Amino acid sequence: IDDKGKVSDKLKTALKNNALELPQEYEANRNTIVDLSKKVSGKLNIKNISDKQTVNLNKQVFLSDDFKLLWEKIKYKTTYSVYFDSEGLIEKCCQEMRQNLKVEAPKLIYTKALFDIEAGGIGVRENDRTAVYATSQKENLPDILTFLQNETNLTRRTIVEILKRSQTLHLFKKNPQKYMDETARIISAKMRLSIVDGIKYTKIGEEEYYAQELFESNELFGYLSKNMIESTKSVYEYVIYDSDNEAGFAQKFENNQSIKLYAKLPDWFKIPTPLGTYNPDWALLIDQNGEQKLYFVLETKANILSDSLRPTESAKIACGYRHFEALGNAVQFEEVDNFAAFIEKILRIYSI
Template sequence: MREKEKLLSFGEPVSFIFSHSALKEGWDNPNVFQICTMREVGSETERRQQVGRGVRLPVNQDGDRIRDDQVNVLTVVASETYERFVTGLQSEIEREYGTEGVPPPPPPHRNKTTVSLRKNFLLKPEFKELWDRIKLKTRYAVVIDSVKLIADVLPELDAATIRKPRITVSKAEMRAGDNEDIFEAIVQSGARTAIDLAGRYPLPNLIEIMESLMENTSPPMRLSRKTLLAIYNGTKNRPVAVENPHEFAVAAVNIVKDKLADQLVSGIKYQKDGQWFEMSQFLDEITTWEDYVVKSTDVAGVGGTHLYDGVIFDSEGIEKPFIQDLEKRKDVKLYIKLPDWFKVPTPIGNYEPDWAIVMENPEDGDPVLYLVRETKSTLDLSKLRPDEERKIKCGRQHFHALGVNYKVVTSAKELPNGGV
């Protein structure tokens, strides 16, 4: 533990680090991929703490967070008592993020598999036509109405609860084990004192704090000082800004970001920028976990309908049955689970659409339909997380600019021609 910075540096020839206490305290390493419980973990709090260390996004050599489902996998080697804990954790994720946000339940063990690109698909006229329609990149333009933004922010900022800053001083005894690696504080019951810090220190520049918080979002958001000052001058909550400027700034910026995001999305306009996604970006092979793959079978005698001989899904409840239904449909000529490098820029981060589909048209007119579909657990976008709803709205405008049919669906039954 004394040389942990050296151990974690990329210049040190270390291929494996073992620590019996790294998941408890004093070790801030995001690149935890395997956890082996060598003793019975008694409390649920400790289990959450351990798993929480492992599910953080890992960092590469450049210090950038990696958002890759093939890399972001935590393996826990544990006893059977973990089963109920994991089941409860899965249920909490489902309540928070919906069915489509739940990862597949962890199996007792995992086997890796490889899905291969069907290169003959790249030569099919239907694929070429589909790719020519969806490959084009766009840029967006937005207009900010400062007056409306201020009017939207002030009611919520007026109602925000911002408490005075306080610290709690506790007296404790320290216990150090002679024969074990332990050093802990034993807090004496009742030996706590609360101290009010309001008015004890010089006030910082509130507008500078708000600017810094805005710029350190992902992606960064910026407003003029004039607008931020107008928000401060207009709120009835100004007295608490003097008592606790940092908490006031945090509350104000959170409200501003939310209202600004809504305004950016509601008036967004996309146009083609002359660039496109290259077909050569499709990998010949993708290695993944066998439990996350639905095999694309050769039902119609034409070599299957998906671009790869297996389809990697992200959720058991929505994507897996959607794939299974597509595989059964004779009117689906081909489909693609769009790769993670197929990104649509939005003011609140990149949007990654789900599916591109070519199918026979049940109506008169064009003999073939070229579709982009997003699979969710509900058609009511207001029930999704706010940023998820906003990104879908941006994606709809992006594909509208390309002239591509785009919709949100909950199952393959909602595609043209009905059932499966």
């Protein structure tokens, strides 16, 4: 795994060739480790290191007055403060726990098998899997308040209110550790979203920003046959894409006459959020015959407007809105899953 938390091509190559090397003490668990590694790695699409090349800046775009003005509008950094609604958090946690907290009694699963040993090898003739559930309840229960306080940093009063009003405490005796773990998970998830609901961004000042020169000092690499699209409108001579969805948007930017220039925002362009940093997808300039110039930052993940987007991702995008609002009306932040519909809306609203 590299320093950005992504699976390396070295690991993908080993998995693809069934040549993953493991320390001797882990050999007994090889199948489990390999299966988990493949799941994390996704498609074993391995790039040839010999195809790797440096992507140069498109100086015609990078040095243009239009790009300088676009960057001037989005470059500033912000800080955030949070108003925390304790009562709202308690109610959301209670509702989630009542609806979705599932706790089973502890169980022991064992498997019994009969083998036939013959000249041709060993075969399994019979396989029996049995689960035994615990029936006795513990008399000495763990300190749930201290556990949840350490996991969530909430006050004991708030935790007590959540446990009482959720009407789920009868599940605690059934499986104490499972109940505590699941309750901590639910509270933590609702806390993250509640924090975002009450967040306010403030521009730090005129001296805190991402300098345009960072494009020159941070090298960009790509693989010509794998993840690069040649560009005449981007800040680089090629756009490096991470998915087919990004490749599709880049191609549409190139082909649409209303898009004068654009940039795939680099990974060092980060917006702070309570859930970790957020890196939007694109910045672009729409210009029609020089009559009006509009500046946008776009988030274009596949299915961006559907319910399938993970809550943490949705919350970070919501923080993106607040960040750009704090910079004034110089640039608009939009979530887009259909480029044609986006352009049609912009042309209609602004009568370009």
